[in-house]
Amino acid sequence: MTEWDSTFDSTAELLGMITTRLGAQLSHVHRNGVRRDRPTLVAVGHGSRDPRARAALADLVERVRELRPGLDVRLAHIELNPPLLPDVLTDLTGPTSADAPPAGVPVGPGPALPTGVSTAAGHAGPAGGSAPDGHAGPPRVSAGDGHAGPAQASAADGHAVALGGPPAGRRAVLVPLLFGPGYHVKYDLTAAAAAVPDGRVRIAAPLGPHxxxxxxxxxxxxxxxxxxxxxxxxxxxxxxxxxxxxxxxxxxxxxxxxxxxxxxxxxxxxxxxxxxxxxxxxxxxxxxxxxxxxxxxxxxxxxxxxxxxxxxxxxxxxxxxxxxxGAHPALARLVLHRYDEALTALTASAPETAPAATPPSSTSTPAPTPTNAPAPHPVPTWRELASA
Missing domain, CATH: 3.40.50.1400 (Rossmann fold)
Structure with missing residues (x-):
């Protein structure tokens, strides 16, 4: 008999995890059983202590799913709210470089992969990616013998679908739910992406301006x-x-x-x-x-x-x-637009290993403008507006 895993606070949380993973697997399957491997869209919000914030972002993500049926869309947060971005990436791609054994040591059924990341914005960040509590990765359902159990479910065409986790090597595109290329985009997201082996994570441009x-x-x-x-x-x-x-x-x-x-x-x-x-x-x-x-x-x-x-x-x-x-329809379309931009760049060039980013300092040189962001043009400062 399977023991209850105390990691889950409630049956609803357990069922929610199973539903999320089932949806991720079904997004790979056509009716004729042919797999499609579109990268997961991970919408990344900042996080807030206001309980309304998480609900609002969840509504936005749901609207994105409605606009693009079959696409695996996840919500992640930089801080304060679960699920945290490193945990979501671990669930999608396996252990990050911070959690993986040394290079060359097999991980599960396959070999370990080298680290490195290439982002749509052209930035690269340092390795890392464990959650603030030092743990990485979402909990798994434990079987009676203590091993993680990959429970099975049937897709619409009758094929069995594993629920133990997404397939190894899954790609992802991070879409920042932020309005400019500030610290969180250039460093927090880049560091989380860099911790995923083999450049499987791409970072889209922020939502603004558009x-x-x-x-x-x-x-x-x-x-x-x-x-x-x-x-x-x-x-x-x-x-x-x-x-x-x-x-x-x-x-x-x-x-x-x-x-x-x-x-x-x-x-x-x-x-x-x-x-x-x-x-x-x-x-x-x-x-x-x-x-x-x-x-x-x-x-x-x-x-x-x-x-x-x-x-x-x-x-x-x-x-x-x-x-x-919130979940304004135009904002949901913009999230998908940024995903499509990054996906185009991802399929147009092979991932490359990039050097680690250096945290900003008072003497650091500003990072380059993302290649898929609108070209900057002169705009008045607030002091110029005041004197106009």
Whole structure:
């Protein structure tokens, strides 16, 4: 008789794990039994202590699945919420280099593979990838003899499908649910990808800037009460509230998003503002607009999910504040667009072993712009907006 594995908190959690793995295996099988090996899309959110955040990202991932039936889509977090990114990658590809035996020692039924990663953004990171508690990889169902059990299920065509874990060597594309190429994209995601052997993980460009993101931002503003009359008014303005970053490329991305949203709203001034790590803050941006005679100001939330930063930004709104983007249809389409871009790059070139990234310092040179990101163009800083 199989013993109960105390790793699982509940029967629902166990069944959820089985359903996830079954879905991953069925995504490989056509009705005629032919396998298809599309890389898994891993949507990577930051993580939040706000319980609404995880639910919002789960809804977004579900909408992505609905738009691309048969594609294995997973949610992962950089910190704070399970599942953590290293655990998801271990579940997909096997032990990371941080957990694997020395090179040449067999792992399971196959040989160990060399480490190395090539990303769509052209960055490479240091080896690593264990979770903060030092463990890596999701729990497995234990059989009565103490071995991991690969329980079987039947696909639609009658073929048996193993539930013990995805096949060895599975590829993945990480799509950051972030709006610019800041620290998390350049270092956290790159380090997690670099820990997977044989370059099987690709990193897509972040979500911004892009017209689909602007579409979602404008729709959320309309839901909050913005009208075409507001776009024509000379007394209205918008503060685009984002998380903030010390990375210059990340801040430039937010400024380009603000410029594109201004164009979408008919030329209404849109001033970017940040909840942390950068200026202007939301109150400072409001003063910039007030100095230009714009006193009817909306706050556009450039956040994927509810959380502390989104709540703080909305609290400063003198008029209306849009909700976080969540599972907006345009955002789901954008996630798939970034996946497709990275997949095109993945199939166009063989993986290469890349050198490890060096953590940023005060004298470090900024990392190159991702090859699949929109070409940067001059955008006004907030000080230039204030003096305009």
């Amino acid at each position: 017209p689909l993101l602007v579409e979602a931002l404008a729709d959320r503003l309309a839901e909050a009460g913005w009208t075409s009359a507001d776009s024509a008014s000379r007394s209205t303005g918008v503060v685009l509230a984002a998380a903030g970053s010390r990375d210059r490329e990340g801040l430039a991305a937010v400024r380009r998003i603000a410029a594109a949203l201004s164009e979408r709203l008919g030329g209404v001034p849109v001033v970017p503002a940040y909840a942390s790590a950068a200026t202007p803050t939301v109150p400072e941006a409001l003063r910039v607009l007030a100095a230009r005679g714009r006193h009817r100001v909306a706050v556009a939330s450039c956040f994927t999910a509810p959380g502390l930063f989104a709540s703080r930004a909305a609290a400063h709104a003198p008029w209306i504040a849009s909700p976080p983007l």
